[in-house]
Amino acid sequence: MKEIAVYPGSFDPITNGHVDVISRAKAIFDKVVVAIAQNISKKGLFEPTERLALVKEVIGEDPQVEVDGFSGLLVDYVRARAGVIVRGLRAVADFEYEFQLALMNRRLAPAVDTVFLITDERSFYISSSLVREVAQFGGDVSDFVPPAVKQALERKLAGR
Secondary structure, three states, rough: OEEEEEEOOOOOOOHHHHHHHHHHHHHEEEEEEEEEEEEOOOOOOOOHHHHHHHHHHHHOOOOOOEEEEEOHHHHHHHHHOEEEEEEEOOOOHHHHHHHHHHHHHHHHOOOOOOOOOEEHHHOOOHHHHHHHHHHHHOOOOOOOOOHHHHHEEEEEHOOO
């Protein structure tokens, strides 16, 4: 039986690695909710509304994917929307952190499971923070993000 999964993250900005995980999740679940977190402890490059609009633009009209924003505890959001959290793993270093989060989420909400999907090997080293840094120094991020994101980065960083 397939079901609804939540793929949470800051998506600041969405990368080709994120798009890959969404595509893989769609093959497993009936619906994937891309849940954009409003992380109060991080100052992002893009405002939450900008990230939401960018992800929607990148995903396009896909009845299998919903894009939404949330704040607060992830497990509270997931309990209200789905039963599964999808997390992407790039490298072994990601696993330790993600494993801790999954165990805490399980403790807070035993009925919520976490599924880990390994990113395509072309995206192992890509992270939103690296993309932002490369873009801030004028580097070409074309291979790391969808075209709409590259354009949004150029607009956002123009004149800095």
